[in-house]
Amino acid sequence: MTSASVPTKDRFDVLVLGGGTAGSNAAQAACEAGASRVGMIYTPEMFNTCVQEGCMPSKSVLASSTQGHPFSEAIYRKDVHLTRLARALKGKMQRAPYALIEGSARFLPGPEGVEVTHEGKVRHLCARNYVIATGAHAWVPPIEGLERLPSGQVLISDDIVGIETLLGEAPKRLLVLGGGPIGLELATFFARVETEVLVVDISGLLEPFDPEFGQARLRALRATPHMDALVPGELQSVTDTANGVLCRIAHKGTLLERCVDRLLIAIGRKPNIETLALENAHVRVENSTIWHDEHLQTSNPQIYVAGDVVNHHQILHYAAEMGRVAGINAARSEPTMAMDYQKNALAVTFDEYPSALIGLTEKEAKAQGYDVISATQDLSSLGVGILEDLPWGLWKLVADQAEGRILGSQIFGPSSAPELIHLLAPILYYRGTLQDIVHMTWYHPTYAELLRSLARKLCSETGIECPGA
Numbered sequence: 001m002t003s004a005s006v007p008t009k010d011r012f013d014v015l016v017l018g019g020g021t022a023g024s025n026a027a028q029a030a031c032e033a034g035a036s037r038v039g040m041i042y043t044p045e046m047f048n049t050c051v052q053e054g055c056m057p058s059k060s061v062l063a064s065s066t067q068g069h070p071f072s073e074a075i076y077r078k079d080v081h082l083t084r085l086a087r088a089l090k091g092k093m094q095r096a097p098y099a100l101i102e103g104s105a106r107f108l109p110g111p112e113g114v115e116v117t118h119e120g121k122v123r124h125l126c127a128r129n130y131v132i133a134t135g136a137h138a139w140v141p142p143i144e145g146l147e148r149l150p151s152g153q154v155l156i157s158d159d160i161v162g163i164e165t166l167l168g169e170a171p172k173r174l175l176v177l178g179g180g181p182i183g184l185e186l187a188t189f190f191a192r193v194e195t196e197v198l199v200v201d202i203s204g205l206l207e208p209f210d211p212e213f214g215q216a217r218l219r220a221l222r223a224t225p226h227m228d229a230l231v232p233g234e235l236q237s238v239t240d241t242a243n244g245v246l247c248r249i250a251h252k253g254t255l256l257e258r259c260v261d262r263l264l265i266a267i268g269r270k271p272n273i274e275t276l277a278l279e280n281a282h283v284r285v286e287n288s289t290i291w292h293d294e295h296l297q298t299s300n301p302q303i304y305v306a307g308d309v310v311n312h313h314q315i316l317h318y319a320a321e322m323g324r325v326a327g328i329n330a331a332r333s334e335p336t337m338a339m340d341y342q343k344n345a346l347a348v349t350f351d352e353y354p355s356a357l358i359g360l361t362e363k364e365a366k367a368q369g370y371d372v373i374s375a376t377q378d379l380s381s382l383g384v385g386i387l388e389d390l391p392w393g394l395w396k397l398v399a400d401q402a403e404g405r406i407l408g409s410q411i412f413g414p415s416s417a418p419e420l421i422h423l424l425a426p427i428l429y430y431r432g433t434l435q436d437i438v439h440m441t442w443y444h445p446t447y448a449e450l451l452r453s454l455a456r457k458l459c460s461e462t463g464i465e466c467p468g469a
C-alpha cells in the first residue's frame with residue numbers, strides 16, 4: 001500500500017509515535033499550533049514512564065520508607081499510588097484534542113507512512129510530519145558471568161518500581177551498579193528498609209555538580225546506615241556461589257570480592273529505536289542516537305524527535321519541553337522553535353541527603369566566559385541546621401561579577417533541597433541580581449534566609465554596591 005491509497009481517516013497533519021510525557025506534549029502543542037489532524041500512537045499497557053515506572057513510583061517507595069514502612073508495605077503503597085495516578089492520566093488523555101491510536105509503530109519504506117500493530121491487527125497511517133517520542137529503556141552491560149546468573153538475581157529499576165515488582169521481600173545484600181539518580185534513589189530506599197547496599201560506580205559521582213558537592217555527597221553516602229560506596233569502582237565479574245553472587249570489583253588499584261544476594265543495574269537508559277525501522281525513513285542514527293538539530297529535526301526534515309529517545313537530558317521537564325518544541329515545529333511548514341536547554345537547567349536527586357542544582361555550575365559559568373564569583377556556606381552550622389541536627393549541607397550561589405547577576409545555585413543536604421532550589425527559579429528567570437536577593441524579605445529561622453547571607457557575602461567580598469549588605 002502506498003501513502004496515496006491510505007484512506008482519509010488515516011491521514012494526519014502530525015503523527016506522534018509514543019504516548020509518554022514528550023509524546024503527549026508534542027501532540028497537544030501541535031494542536032495548539034494549528035495542525036488540523038493530530039494523532040498520538042501509544043501502547044496502552046505501558047504508556048508513561050514517569051507515572052508507571054519512573055519518577056512517581058520511585059518517589060512513592062522513598063516516601064514510604066521515610067515514614068518507616070517496611071519493604072512489602074512500600075511496594076503495596078507504590079502499587080496503589082501507581083494505579084491511581086495512571087487512572088487519572090488515562091482520564092486526562094481521553095479528553096485530549098488529538099486522536100489516540102493504540103499500538104506499536106514502525107516506519108514503512110519510502111517513507112510511505114507508519115505501520116501500527118495492535119492485538120494482531122495492522123493499520124497503515126501517514127502524515128505530513130512525525131514526532132518520534134518513544135522513550136528509553138534500562139540496559140545491562142556485558143559483564144563476565146552475568147548471563148549465567150539465575151533469573152531474578154539481576155534487576156533493573158522496572159523490576160522494583162515498575163508495574164510489577166519482581167521481589168517478594170527486600171534482599172539482605174544488594175549491589176547497585178551505577179550511582180546516577182536511579183542507582184542512588186533506589187540504593188537509598190533499600191538502605192532504609194535495612195538491606196546492606198553496596199554502590200559501585202565507574203566514575204566519581206561528581207557530575208553534574210561542582211566538585212565540592214560531589215565530594216560532600218560521597219562522604220554523606222558512605223556515612224548513611226546500611227550503605228557502602230566503592231567509587232570509583234568497576235564490576236569485573238560475577239559468579240553464583242553457595243554464599244550468594246560473588247562480585248569481583250576493581251577499586252583503587254585492588255581487586256575486592258564481595259558476596260550479595262541480588263544486583264541492581266542502573267547505568268543509564270538507551271533510546272527505544274530498535275523496532276522503529278528508522279532506515280526505512282532515512283533517519284540518520286549515530287552511536288545509537290538519532291541525529292537531530294536544535295529544532296529537534298532529524299536528517300529527514302519530515303521527522304522530529306523528543307524526550308528520552310534523544311539520549312540526553314533524560315529528565316521529565318526536558319521531555320515535556322522537547323515535546324512542545326517538536327510538536328510546534330511539526331505543525332508548521334518550516335521549524336521555527338529551537339530547544340533552549342540552558343533555560344531548563346534544573347536537576348534534583350532524591351537520595352538520603354538530596355542534591356539540587358539550577359542554572360550554571362561554577363565550572364560551566366567559567367567555561368562560558370563569565371567573570372564568576374561564588375560563595376558557599378555550610379548548612380549544618382546554620383540555625384535551622386543546628387535545630388534539625390543536619391549532619392551535612394552546603395548551599396552555593398554563583399554570580400557574574402560584572403552585573404551581580406545570579407547565574408546558578410546548588411544545594412546539598414536538607415530533605416527540602418528539592419523544594420528550596422525552586423526559590424532561585426524566578427530569580428534566574430527575571431535575571432535577578434545579588435542586590436535583589438539582599439533587598440527581599442526572608443523569614444527567620446529558615447534555610448531559605450541563607451540565600452541573603454550568601455548574596456551579602458558576595459557583595460561585600462567583591463565590592464558590589466549593595467545598601468544593607
Ligand SMILES: Cc1cc2nc3c(=O)[nH]c(=O)nc-3n(C[C@H](O)[C@H](O)[C@H](O)COP(=O)(O)OP(=O)(O)OC[C@H]3O[C@@H](n4cnc5c(N)ncnc54)[C@H](O)[C@@H]3O)c2cc1C
Nearest residue numbers: 018020021022047049050054055105134135307308315316
Ligand atoms: C526509575 C526512574 C525514576 C525517574 N525519576 C525522575 C524524577 O524524579 N524526575 C525527573 O524529572 N525524571 C525522572 N525520570 C525520568 C523521566 O521519567 C523521563 O525523563 C520521562 O518520563 C521521559 O518521557 P518520554 O515521553 O520521553 O518517554 P516515555 O514516558 O517512556 O514514553 C515513551 C512511550 O513510547 C512508547 N513506545 C516505544 N516504542 C514505541 C513504538 N514503536 N510505537 C509506539 N509507542 C512506542 C513506550 O511504550 C512509552 O510508553 C525517572 C526515570 C526512571 C526510569
Ligand SMILES: NC(=O)c1ccc[n+]([C@@H]2O[C@H](COP(=O)([O-])OP(=O)(O)OC[C@H]3O[C@@H](n4cnc5c(N)ncnc54)[C@H](O)[C@@H]3O)[C@@H](O)[C@H]2O)c1
Nearest residue numbers: 178179180181182183201202203266267268269314348349
Ligand atoms: N531525580 C531525577 O531527576 C531522576 C531520577 C531518576 C532518573 N533520572 C534520569 O534517568 C536517566 C537514567 O538514570 P541513571 O541513573 O540510570 O543513569 P545516569 O546516566 O544518570 O547514571 C549512570 C551512572 O552509572 C555509571 N556507570 C556507567 N557505566 C557504568 C559501569 N559499567 N559500571 C559502573 N557504573 C557505571 C555512570 O558513571 C553514572 O554515574 C538519567 O538521565 C536521569 O537524569 C532522573
